Amino acid sequence: MIDWGWLADHVPALLYRTGQHLYLAAIAVAVGLAISLALGVLAARHRRLVPPFTFVADLVYTIPSIALFAALVVVVGLSVLTAEVPLVLYTLVILFRNVVAGFDAVPPDVRDAADAMSYSGTARLVRVELPLAVPLIAAGVRVAAVSTIGLVTISALLGDAFGGLGFFIFEGARRGFATEIYAGAIPTILLALAADRLFVRVQAWLTPWERRAQAEVVPG
Amino acid sequence: MTVIDATAAWLTDPANWTGPNGIPVRLAEHLGVSLVSLLIALAIALPAGLYVGHTRRGSGIAVGIANVGRAVPSIALIGLVLPITQAFDPARGFSLYPSVLAMVALAVPPILVNAFAGIRGVDAEVVGAARGMGLTELQILRRIEVPLALPVVLGGIRSAAVQVIATTTLGAIFALGGLGRYVVDGLAQNDDGMLFGGVVLVATLAMTAEGLLAGLQRLAARATTGSGRRPRSRASLARPIAAP
Numbered sequence: 001m002i003d004w005g006w007l008a009d010h011v012p013a014l015l016y017r018t019g020q021h022l023y024l025a026a027i028a029v030a031v032g033l034a035i036s037l038a039l040g041v042l043a044a045r046h047r048r049l050v051p052p053f054t055f056v057a058d059l060v061y062t063i064p065s066i067a068l069f070a071a072l073v074v075v076v077g078l079s080v081l082t083a084e085v086p087l088v089l090y091t092l093v094i095l096f097r098n099v100v101a102g103f104d105a106v107p108p109d110v111r112d113a114a115d116a117m118s119y120s121g122t123a124r125l126v127r128v129e130l131p132l133a134v135p136l137i138a139a140g141v142r143v144a145a146v147s148t149i150g151l152v153t154i155s156a157l158l159g160d161a162f163g164g165l166g167f168f169i170f171e172g173a174r175r176g177f178a179t180e181i182y183a184g185a186i187p188t189i190l191l192a193l194a195a196d197r198l199f200v201r202v203q204a205w206l207t208p209w210e211r212r213a214q215a216e217v218v219p220g
Numbered sequence: 221m222t223v224i225d226a227t228a229a230w231l232t233d234p235a236n237w238t239g240p241n242g243i244p245v246r247l248a249e250h251l252g253v254s255l256v257s258l259l260i261a262l263a264i265a266l267p268a269g270l271y272v273g274h275t276r277r278g279s280g281i282a283v284g285i286a287n288v289g290r291a292v293p294s295i296a297l298i299g300l301v302l303p304i305t306q307a308f309d310p311a312r313g314f315s316l317y318p319s320v321l322a323m324v325a326l327a328v329p330p331i332l333v334n335a336f337a338g339i340r341g342v343d344a345e346v347v348g349a350a351r352g353m354g355l356t357e358l359q360i361l362r363r364i365e366v367p368l369a370l371p372v373v374l375g376g377i378r379s380a381a382v383q384v385i386a387t388t389t390l391g392a393i394f395a396l397g398g399l400g401r402y403v404v405d406g407l408a409q410n411d412d413g414m415l416f417g418g419v420v421l422v423a424t425l426a427m428t429a430e431g432l433l434a435g436l437q438r439l440a441a442r443a444t445t446g447s448g449r450r451p452r453s454r455a456s457l458a459r460p461i462a463a464p
Contacts, residue, residue: 001303062382062426064389067419070403074223074412143290150293157393157407169299173394178303185299189292196291 003179010183014168018187021164024155025148028084032091032144037137039092040099041125050100061093065154073158083155083162090151091144098140102133135207142199149192153184165191223412227420230413241401243421250398250425253316254385257323261380265328269335269376273369274361282336286329294387297322298394319391326387327380334376338369371441378433386426399425 007014043049060068068086076082106129114128156163156170163170168184171177230236237243272282298318305313305321342365350364366373392400402418405411 058430059427062386062430063419063423064386064400064426066389066392066400066403067422070407070415071419073407074415146291150295153293153295154390157404166295169295170393173299173302176306181299181303185296188296189300192291192293192296193288196287 001178002182003177006177006179007183014165014183014187017163017165017167017184018191021149021152021166021188021191024080024083024087024152024162024164025145028087028148028152029091029141029145031084032088032095033137033141035088036092036095036099036140039096040103043096043100044103044125044129045121053096054100057089057093057096060089065090065151066157069155069157078158078161082158083152087148087151087155091148094144094147095137095140098136098143099133102136102140103129105136106132135203138199138203138206142196142203145195145199146192149188149195153188164188223416226413227416230411230417231420236417243399246397246399246401247421247425249396250385250388250400253319253391253396253398254323254381254388257320257388258327258381258384260320261324261327261331261384262377264324265331266335266373269332269373270339270361270366272332273336273339274357274365276340279336279340282332286333289325289329292325294322294326295390295393297325298390302394315391315394315396318394319388319396322390323384323388327384330376330380330383332376334379335369335373338372338376339365341372342368371437374437374440378430378437381433382426382430385429386422389422 039049039053043053065086068089069082072082072085076085110128110132111124114124119128152164153166153169154163156166160167160171165184165188168180169188170184172180172182172184239245268282272278298321301321302314302318305317307313309317339361346364346368347360350360355363388396388398389400389403391398392404399418399422402414403422406413406415406418
């Protein structure tokens with residue numbers, strides 16, 4: 001059932017696609033986090049910005065990924081942006097939500113104490129509120145990373161230059177070649193699971209005071 | 221403006237609204253696959269979630285299944301089962317079965333987690349009082365826990381339904397019908413009108429489903445708890461969402 005010869009011949013291609021997969025996902029999560037932090041800080045100061053931001057992000061999130069990827073081809077043409085714009089947009093829903101929730105979770109007493117110690121607005125934000133928001137932000141990064149790793153595969157729709165490991169799933173399905181589908185599907189699943197575990201660790205490491213990991217699953 | 225013109229022309233062309241590749245047929249296929257998948261997932265995840273929530277047994281396993289289910293990308297799962305189902309049934313094994321299986325796997329985690337978290341969140345004193353009044357365990361579950369947990373349980377079903385409707389689109393990559401067909405074929409044939417028409421249809425369907433189900437959830441919550449307020453806990457703000 002598995003064509004081992006094909007696999008042996010395609011080790012460099014597999015490595016290249018794995019690298020591409022991680023690279024596309026990492027850029028999306030990093031850019032998404034930067035934007036979410038900026039928007040989150042803005043929203044922490046102007047609360048009435050939260051509902052419209054959340055609404056727009058939720059709206060984008062309901063658009064199925066193949067539709068968004070395909071739409072981008074017509075709008076911006078084919079470049080790395082065609083893949084990255086949808087990926088970043090999808091991370092924003094998760095990350096912005098969690099950044100805002102993180103700032104909300106800062107106890108009012110702590111804020112008052114910081115004010116009483118005459119922290120300026122910015123210093124309070126950076127040195128008091130941000131560290132306390134880290135657990136929820138890290139939880140968001142975990143979900144965003146796992147979901148982005150899945151979404152990268154779908155960017156294979158855009159053409160052979162994209163998709164990371166998804167390239168093999170698409171090409172394998174087109175050619176009806178099981179080995180190639182597996183060569184894309186199995187490493188993708190392993191990457192997603194590994195990212196999930198990795199970020200659970202990162203979360204625990206960033207928040208040593210939370211000995212018992214905060215409920216690993218949160219109801220939606 | 222040409223893209224908008226092409227899209228409008230495609231959407232308003234009567235030829236696209238009839239026949240086996242017409243919009244009504246594709247919409248029916250899309251909803252059919254989504255509904256079947258959702259029903260299978262409900263049959264699996266709802267009893268399991270209620271059981272785990274009520275007895276508090278097996279919550280570790282439920283969390284584990286939910287976490288793995290959330291992490292595994294749908295398209296990779298389709299790829300994983302496709303060669304196997306295709307060996308049994310060359311036609312439907314390539315498109316229908318893998319898609320339904322992946323959609324079930326997508327829908328199980330939110331239904332399962334919300335069912336058990338909702339039931340577990342019911343005030344222990346209320347359950348204790350019911351037990352003191354002589355209610356059987358099944359009666360406690362049916363008359364006390366389920367009604368009180370209903371908004372959370374429905375929240376899980378809603379989020380599963382929206383995700384499934386949006387993600388069924390992916391099946392088009394593997395020759396499944398549904399509205400995703402137009403997006404994939406439009407891209408392959410360089411037909412911007414069909415592509416964008418498909419994008420519009422798919423996005424409209426997903427957003428309509430989200431809006432309708434949110435409304436239903438609010439109605440149900442009002443009917444059971446007397447307030448239509450969505451519970452705004454920290455958890456609901458930080459809800460993790462699976463891939464669109």
